[in-house]
Amino acid sequence: MNTLDSQVRPAGGAGGMRAGHLPRLLPERFWGGSASLEEHLARHGRPPARGRDGWFREQLIAEVGRAGLTGRGGARFPTVTKLRSVAAGRDIPVVIANGTEGEPASAKDKVLLAREPHLVLDGAVLAAYMVGARQAILVVHDAVREMVDCAAAERRGARSDPIRIKVMTGADRFVGGEASALVNWVGHGIPRPTATPPHVFERGLAGRPTLVQNVETLAHLALIARHGAQWFRSLGTPEEPGSMLVTLIGAVHRPGVYEIEIGVPVAEVLGFAGGPAGPLGALLIGGYFGTWADPGAVASLPFSVAGLRPVGGSPGAGLIAALPADACGLAETARVARYLAAESAGQCGPCVFGLDSIAGELEALAAGRPFGEARLRRWMGQVDGRGACRHPDGAVRMIRSALSVFGAEVNQHARGWCRGTRRAGVLPVPSWEAA
Amino acid sequence: MTRGARLRVDPIACDGRGLCAEVVPELITLDAWGFPIVSGEDIPRGLWAEANEAIRLCPLLALRLDRSRQGETVSRKRADP
Numbered sequence: 001m002n003t004l005d006s007q008v009r010p011a012g013g014a015g016g017m018r019a020g021h022l023p024r025l026l027p028e029r030f031w032g033g034s035a036s037l038e039e040h041l042a043r044h045g046r047p048p049a050r051g052r053d054g055w056f057r058e059q060l061i062a063e064v065g066r067a068g069l070t071g072r073g074g075a076r077f078p079t080v081t082k083l084r085s086v087a088a089g090r091d092i093p094v095v096i097a098n099g100t101e102g103e104p105a106s107a108k109d110k111v112l113l114a115r116e117p118h119l120v121l122d123g124a125v126l127a128a129y130m131v132g133a134r135q136a137i138l139v140v141h142d143a144v145r146e147m148v149d150c151a152a153a154e155r156r157g158a159r160s161d162p163i164r165i166k167v168m169t170g171a172d173r174f175v176g177g178e179a180s181a182l183v184n185w186v187g188h189g190i191p192r193p194t195a196t197p198p199h200v201f202e203r204g205l206a207g208r209p210t211l212v213q214n215v216e217t218l219a220h221l222a223l224i225a226r227h228g229a230q231w232f233r234s235l236g237t238p239e240e241p242g243s244m245l246v247t248l249i250g251a252v253h254r255p256g257v258y259e260i261e262i263g264v265p266v267a268e269v270l271g272f273a274g275g276p277a278g279p280l281g282a283l284l285i286g287g288y289f290g291t292w293a294d295p296g297a298v299a300s301l302p303f304s305v306a307g308l309r310p311v312g313g314s315p316g317a318g319l320i321a322a323l324p325a326d327a328c329g330l331a332e333t334a335r336v337a338r339y340l341a342a343e344s345a346g347q348c349g350p351c352v353f354g355l356d357s358i359a360g361e362l363e364a365l366a367a368g369r370p371f372g373e374a375r376l377r378r379w380m381g382q383v384d385g386r387g388a389c390r391h392p393d394g395a396v397r398m399i400r401s402a403l404s405v406f407g408a409e410v411n412q413h414a415r416g417w418c419r420g421t422r423r424a425g426v427l428p429v430p431s432w433e434a435a
Numbered sequence: 436m437t438r439g440a441r442l443r444v445d446p447i448a449c450d451g452r453g454l455c456a457e458v459v460p461e462l463i464t465l466d467a468w469g470f471p472i473v474s475g476e477d478i479p480r481g482l483w484a485e486a487n488e489a490i491r492l493c494p495l496l497a498l499r500l501d502r503s504r505q506g507e508t509v510s511r512k513r514a515d516p
Contacts, residue, residue: 195447348446353468382466388447 017044017227019234023259024243025219027115034147037154040118047122048225061087061130064221066229068241073098073177073214074287074317076240076305079221082211085201087131089209095128096186096205099140099148099215100170100177103287104339104428106319108245109215111257113144116219117151123218125161126225131211134163137186138215139170174288174343178389179212180204181345192345193389216245236262240304244315248273250322250426251280262315263307267299269320279325281419282405284427286316288336289394291401292329295322312401321427328420330409332427333402334362339429340395351392354383358399368413373403439477440502442486446470448497455489455498462486471498 065080086093101109124136171191178193183204185191204210224232233241240262249255253274280295291313301307341355365371383392451469462474478486490498
């Protein structure tokens with residue numbers, strides 16, 4: 001039952017896509033702009049020809065299942081589960097490619113869209129084919145809108161796609177990438193999450209089953225459709241196969257976006273950026289909903305969900321921020337907490353008032369003013385899990401890990417001592433929030 | 436009632452008026468900001484009348500009965516973002 005391998009192998013030009021080799025998504029070259037449609041096809045070949053009958057569609061979905069592809073937006077949800085659910089829906093579904101990347105510290109989706117927009121568009125078109133959608137909507141960050149528009153125009157000119165592709169700019173909000181918020185943004189121009197259930201894959205845009213997939217997930221999907229599940233699994237771990245994009249920022253030699261094999265040690269991931277640029281105080285892993293970790297404790301751990309579980313972490317959306325030893329982790333945490341509080345969609349009381357109170361308490365702690373740890377922890381318990389979306393939960397996870405990793409400094413702060421000697425913040429927050 | 440039910444608050448609709456916590460303090464307490472923390476336990480037989488009264492009194496219709504099985508209520512935690 002050799003399924004796709006025989007039919008789907010591209011005619012040629014896929015020399016760079018040998019099993020077990022990187023990079024897959026990003027180009028080998030590090031200069032130049034977006035890959036044109038011609039360059040894209042020369043490197044990756046054409047996507048598999050689409051059959052008219054249902055079995056080929058089923059077969060592609062099954063291949064994604066065998067590949068074990070999971071969502072690269074942060075939650076690592078199995079892509080095949082969403083594909084199956086949307087494909088089985090009663091109404092004609094819609095595909096939304098999520099390239100909003102509202103997290104200020106992350107750049108991987110922007111870089112992918114800027115460099116290889118056609119790989120993402122291939123994935124969106126293939127996903128639409130798999131679930132029976134007639135339209136794919138690509139919602140991207142403002143910074144890469146023009147490049148994606150150009151790529152979409154190029155495809156319209158070449159008449160390469162059987163479905164309609166629409167490009168939109170995402171809401172400039174942290175919560176804008178949450179699936180239900182994204183659907184509301186596309187449908188009504190308001191980036192607000194709604195309570196689940198129903199999930200958007202059951203009832204989303206205009207009540208239709210809606211497949212919301214991160215753009216990196218779709219790029220992987222486009223390669224799985226070409227090269228098959230076995231090829232995809234030639235990198236990564238058996239439980240978490242494939243490669244992933246990471247954004248490495250802070251005290252590393254060459255901050256940037258890199259493609260790594262899932263499951264390599266954290267120290268090796270930092271090595272892609274030339275390793276630490278000086279002594280490190282801590283690592284923030286996963287993103288602003290991620291976890292702070294002691295660099296020594298995680299250096300040898302595999303960068304994967306299973307590998308980071310012992311320290312309560314997860315690769316999330318692929319961020320590692322390296323905090324230099326001369327920066328204050330509590331001050332960084334307070335700044336990010338204030339940003340996350342301001343980014344609440346403003347719907348649920350515990351999130352609106354709770355995160356604001358928590359951020360205020362952390363600011364007091366960071367500044368060495370009187371602060372109550374018991375009160376802070378009680379507030380976090382009262383906020384965790386009490387929103388319609390998981391915004392408050394994610395914020396609380398990050399803050400709890402800060403109190404544990406910077407625990408010794410909490411006491412030092414109370415006595416007026418702080419190890420931070422630099423004033424500039426390491427973790428980026430938009431300046432209009434930081435006032 | 437053969438199958439258990441729990442109180443459930445819609446956090447988006449809820450405005451923290453607090454009536455519910457006065458009617459059934461056994462099942463609903465208020466957090467530091469006045470928003471209800473609803474017990475995840477099944478409503479005990481003796482509190483059915485009070486629980487229904489709390490649902491009826493909510494001016495924003497934010498409180499309701501949740502008869503779903505336990506597995507369905509915890510699924511929210513595992514939902515994708």
